[in-house]
């Protein structure tokens with residue numbers, strides 16, 4: 001298990017304090033800056049490792065940044081704190097984005113990111129809770145995170161704590177039936193402490209979701225499964241912050257976060273081939289320039 | 293509809309222990325053979341899970357757009373759909389990364405394929421630890437154990453390009469519930485020219501009377517290398533390629549036990565229930581004099597982070613490890 005980086009935790013605490021006092025505009029600017037650094041780190045990591053899922057990492061970055069910097073009630077110095085809010089990255093192939101976010105929050109030393117996928121590294125291509133503090137469950141096979149989150153939401157209810165459980169699925173991932181089984185359970189048990197976020201970048205591994213096995217009308221489908229549905233721009237910090245507010249209906253919250261796969265790097269944006277392509281040295285420079 | 297089970301002859305160099313020999317991704321031979329047969333047999337369809345690229349089905353889709361069924365990321369649905377297609381006279385090649393095809397859809401494979409006896413051809417792409425650094429969720433090292441427990445399901449592990457083509461041809465010539473491991477980690481050609489793939493039979497790649505290697509898939513070339521090393525010190529190792537895990541070649545296992553003094557098995561799979569376990573269940577039930585020492589090489593735990601080659605070595609599956617295991621097993625004879 002990697003060790004907590006207490007210095008980095010202090011950096012995280014300082015940002016959190018700043019965000020709490022900031023005006024909405026300042027808050028968004030602070031989050032944008034944090035997300036920019038995260039995106040740069042993702043590009044570098046993938047280039048060093050020679051592997052990774054850059055498109056989905058960049059589409060989920062603003063969601064992760066807002067959650068960890070602003071929304072989640074967590075203490076990175078105490079990753080197993082009872083009653084903490086929980087986050088599960090069900091689309092585990094985007095481990096690169098999660099690792100960077102966790103490292104920037106102090107769960108472990110950011111220097112560790114250089115070992116991404118290196119022999120015997122704790123930072124495997126998909127997250128492992130037994131090696132990386134802050135990871136709540138092992139993901140990688142799509143369609144696992146939401147049922148586990150439902151169990152955690154249920155446990156919070158049973159133990160009468162007010163923890164909230166956040167989980168991010170890819171949109172292609174929503175083709176897995178297990179997600180819909182889990183939503184039925186969440187709705188049956190009125191798990192209003194559950195927030196199921198769909199990273200709606202409209203691309204999956206081999207094509208556009210709507211050309212493969214269409215998800216729309218996704219909002220109506222989620223609503224008919226018993227969710228309070230919020231449709232937002234998944235790159236707008238203001239909309240993310242608002243959408244992460246507690247349920248108002250007693251139902252589980254489902255957020256359709258409309259995103260751009262590859263967000264932030266022009267030549268990666270909205271291109272199916274960048275699901276897991278690795279940027280060349282030249283492309284890395286271009287990408288870092290765009291993110292400077 | 294005509295089914296040609298002979299052509300074309302893939303290049304078939306003889307068994308090699310040359311570590312510099314060219315190596316191949318078996319998915320290429322797989323897709324090529326599938327397309328060739330699909331041209332003359334309209335029953336052939338491919339079913340996949342958002343894996344057109346990783347299952348190497350792009351050319352198939354381009355040539356037969358209506359015969360490529362992509363259900364999206366929904367493996368249970370995919371195998372069920374395959375069973376429905378098979379029950380209606382089609383020959384579905386259901387293609388997905390092996391861990392999801394077997395792990396996610398295991399009950400569909402059990403009830404809809406093996407138990408129902410629908411002639412679905414399950415193609416486990418990139419099996420074993422081919423996905424290296426993507427880790428245990430993406431490794432398919434339990435498939436042999438899980439699927440061996442299903443009566444009526446053939447399990448084929450082609451060791452090279454030729455055997456991959458032969459497995460595809462066999463599935464079309466006489467469709468039956470079948471799982472084929474379609475390797476992605478590059479391997480050299482190992483099958484001697486003229487060797488047929490016969491249902492339920494191992495192939496002897498090298499003759500020997502001192503010790504027997506029973507190996508499968510990526511381990512075959514490694515066993516050939518190990519046998520060459522052993523020969524330098526006068527130990528003649530028999531090398532059997534277990535290209536069929538089910539039905540099992542009990543006869544070849546019994547002969548190895550009777551004719552050689554020890555058996556070493558090796559597989560890119562978990563040892564709990566795989567090829568080695570199958571061999572052990574045969575050898576352990578022989579009469580006392582024939583129960584030779586056995587070494588079973590394979591995985592025993594979830595892999596740490598690492599590339600395929602790194603992990604094969606980590607789990608003791610290099611040719612050097614095979615040499616050591618053979619010497620140890622013989623010492624116990």
Ligand SMILES: Cc1ncc(C[n+]2csc(CCOP(=O)(O)OP(=O)(O)O)c2C)c(N)n1
Nearest residue numbers: 056140141142170171172173203204205342
């Ligand atoms: C059960 C399962 N099937 C297939 C895969 C292979 N796979 C990895 S990522 C991916 C595409 C995911 O698309 P999406 O959910 O939209 O994620 P994103 O676009 O955010 O990358 C696929 C098919 C998998 N990891 N798990």
Ligand SMILES: [Mg+2]
Nearest residue numbers: 171172203204
């Ligand atoms: Mg997507």
